[in-house]
Amino acid sequence: xxxxxxxxxxxxxxxxxxxxxxxxxxxxxxxxxxxxxxxxxxxxxxxxxxxxxxxxxxxxxxxxxxxxxxxxxxxxxxxxxxxxxxxxxxxxxxxxxxxxxxxxxxxxxxxxxxxxxxxxxxxxxxxxxxxxxxxxxxxxxxxxxxxxxxxxxxxxxxxxxxxxxxxxxxxxxxxxxxxxxxxxxxxxxxxxxxxxxxxxxxxxxxxxxxxxxxxxxxxxxxxxxxxxxxxxxxxxxxxxxxxxxxxxxxxxxxxxxxxxxxxxxxxxxxxxxxxxxxxxxxxxxxxxxxxxxxxxxxxxxxxxxxxxxxxxxxxxxxxxxxxxxxxxxxxxxxxxxxxxxxxxxxxxxxxxxxxxxxxxxxxxxxxxxxxxxxxxxxxxxxxxxxxxxxxxxxxxxxxxxxxxxxxxxxxxxxxxxxxx
Ligand code: PMP
Numbered sequence: 001x002x003x004x005x006x007x008x009x010x011x012x013x014x015x016x017x018x019x020x021x022x023x024x025x026x027x028x029x030x031x032x033x034x035x036x037x038x039x040x041x042x043x044x045x046x047x048x049x050x051x052x053x054x055x056x057x058x059x060x061x062x063x064x065x066x067x068x069x070x071x072x073x074x075x076x077x078x079x080x081x082x083x084x085x086x087x088x089x090x091x092x093x094x095x096x097x098x099x100x101x102x103x104x105x106x107x108x109x110x111x112x113x114x115x116x117x118x119x120x121x122x123x124x125x126x127x128x129x130x131x132x133x134x135x136x137x138x139x140x141x142x143x144x145x146x147x148x149x150x151x152x153x154x155x156x157x158x159x160x161x162x163x164x165x166x167x168x169x170x171x172x173x174x175x176x177x178x179x180x181x182x183x184x185x186x187x188x189x190x191x192x193x194x195x196x197x198x199x200x201x202x203x204x205x206x207x208x209x210x211x212x213x214x215x216x217x218x219x220x221x222x223x224x225x226x227x228x229x230x231x232x233x234x235x236x237x238x239x240x241x242x243x244x245x246x247x248x249x250x251x252x253x254x255x256x257x258x259x260x261x262x263x264x265x266x267x268x269x270x271x272x273x274x275x276x277x278x279x280x281x282x283x284x285x286x287x288x289x290x291x292x293x294x295x296x297x298x299x300x301x302x303x304x305x306x307x308x309x310x311x312x313x314x315x316x317x318x319x320x321x322x323x324x325x326x327x328x329x330x331x332x333x334x335x336x337x338x339x340x341x342x343x344x345x346x347x348x349x350x351x352x353x354x355x356x357x358x359x360x361x362x363x364x365x366x367x368x369x370x371x372x373x374x375x376x377x378x379x380x381x382x383x384x385x386x387x388x389x390x391x392x393x394x395x396x397x398x399x400x401x402x403x404x405x406x407x408x409x410x411x412x413x414x415x416x417x418x419x420x
Pocket of ligand 1: 113144208281
């Protein structure tokens with residue numbers, strides 16, 4: 001493998017191009033394992049940025065892509081439709097709450113978030129409420145790396161450098177009440193005040209339900225979402241849930257919003273949607289929202305990515321969504337949750353550890369300081385487990401098919417990383 005070309009010419013995410021941190025050469029992957037150019041294997045404990053939840057190279061997904069590639073690899077979605085988009089819509093409609101039934105495909109999670117924000121603004125515009133042109137979001141939130149999505153993410157988070165460029169939205173303090181603690185009404189006060197003060201300028205509130213990912217790794221109380229739904233209704237504000245990281249089983253329920261039994265007006269999905277094979281996401285609106293935007297057929301939603309509803313990605317996604325009925329992922333995730341809780345409990349007592357939290361197939365050790373990237377690489381290679389700590393978090397989001405002995409290897413590696 002030409003690692004010199006990689007080192008000299010390729011930019012990796014969140015990394016400098018000069019003196020970059022070390023990378024592994026991957027040559028193949030299947031199930032929970034990634035095989036490396038030097039012959040070693042790593043257990044993918046973070047499902048390749050949380051998407052390969054059914055395991056790498058699932059034959060069902062690969063067969064769907066292969067079959068589709070022989071018929072139609074791509075066609076523009078303006079003026080055309082095709083079987084894979086329709087089949088995927090049918091699968092999704094079986095899984096979504098009936099209220100969410102108008103699906104707009106996008107090519108990445110960030111773009112789906114942009115679409116959801118645009119839908120909310122267009123909805124208020126179509127109602128003549130032009131002052132409602134901003135959104136409200138949560139501190140500690142993360143919604144993607146494009147400019148519109150960055151603007152909705154924690155203003156003190158990884159995107160601070162671009163703050164001069166970003167549209168200004170409203171932010172409420174992040175929810176602090178833990179998932180399994182007794183609900184504290186004070187937790188919702190900042191959002192309630194924000195809506196009381198500014199609802200006439202706010203088109204929608206966006207939130208990652210129950211689990212705030214890349215900017216906080218925060219697992220919070222579902223009651224927050226019930227209060228949020230009520231407050232949005234009272235203030236004539238739409239509610240957007242970003243389920244890109246949490247959707248399709250990651251938190252132990254099909255969608256994280258199911259913990260609260262709350263349905264938003266618009267929802268974003270991505271990542272596990274296409275089973276870690278091709279890039280696909282969607283913004284899904286309620287019929288009411290899409291009807292208002294459509295103004296009886298006179299109003300078009302103003303977005304149209306080149307690769308929208310790519311047939312290969314849709315075929316992969318339809319197969320990935322069907323897989324949710326083909327094995328007992330709920331039980332797998334629940335067993336993994338119990339095991340990770342049990343095995344990580346002792347990490348709480350380590351000197352550099354501030355907190356340990358687990359929900360579904362998500363485990364987080366919050367530390368004062370993560371080890372250097374060289375030390376991380378040394379530990380993950382020693383344990384044969386791929387983990388990628390960042391910020392103050394050593395976390396795992398394993399594929400749902402990870403067996404017990406591999407989960408043990410993952411929690412062992414996490415504990416060694418927490419030691420430093
Ligand atoms: N929203 C959430 C909650 C995410 O976790 C992510 C990705 N980590 C995104 C949006 C952005 O998705 P993508 O990387 O596919 O653009």
